[in-house]
Amino acid sequence: MREFTAVVNPTAGASTGAATLLKVARHLREAGAGLETEYSHSLAHARETALRAGESGRVVLAVGGDGMAGGIGGALSGTGAVLGLVPAGRGNDFARALGLP
Numbered sequence: 001m002r003e004f005t006a007v008v009n010p011t012a013g014a015s016t017g018a019a020t021l022l023k024v025a026r027h028l029r030e031a032g033a034g035l036e037t038e039y040s041h042s043l044a045h046a047r048e049t050a051l052r053a054g055e056s057g058r059v060v061l062a063v064g065g066d067g068m069a070g071g072i073g074g075a076l077s078g079t080g081a082v083l084g085l086v087p088a089g090r091g092n093d094f095a096r097a098l099g100l101p
Contacts, residue, residue: 003034004084005053007046007072009064010039012088020088021063043067047075054081065089 006021021037028035036058040046050060050072062072063086076083087095 001032001034002082003036003058004028004061005036005038005049005058006061006063006086007049007053007068008037008039009046009068009088012064012068012090020086021061024061024086040068043071047071050075050081051079054079054083059084061086063088065092066094069094 006025008021025035025037036053038049038053040049046062046068050062053060054076059082060072060076061084062068065087066089068089069085073083085095085098085100087100089095092100
C-alpha cells in the first residue's frame with residue numbers, strides 16, 4: 001500500500017482544506033494507506049515539503065486551490081514523484097478543468 005503526504009494550504013477555500021482532507025483521509029486509511037499531513041506556512045514551504053515527501057517515495061497530495069496545485073506540481077515536475085490533487089480552494093479552476101469534484 002502506498003504512503004501519502006498531504007500538503008495543506010490552511011487558508012484555502014476559507015479554511016475548508018482540512019475538512020476536505022478529512023474525507024479523503026478516511027478513505028485512504030480504510031484502504032490501509034498511511035497518511036501524513038503537513039500544513040504549509042508559505043508556498044515555498046509547501047514546495048520544499050512536497051519535494052522531501054516525493055523523494056522518499058510518498059504520493060504527494062496538494063490540498064488547496066490552483067496556487068497550491070501549480071506550486072507543488074511545478075516543484076515535483078521531472079522528479080518522477082506521484083501527485084494527487086485534493087481541491088479545496090475557492091475557485092478550483094484547474095481541478096474543474098480536469099473534471100475533479
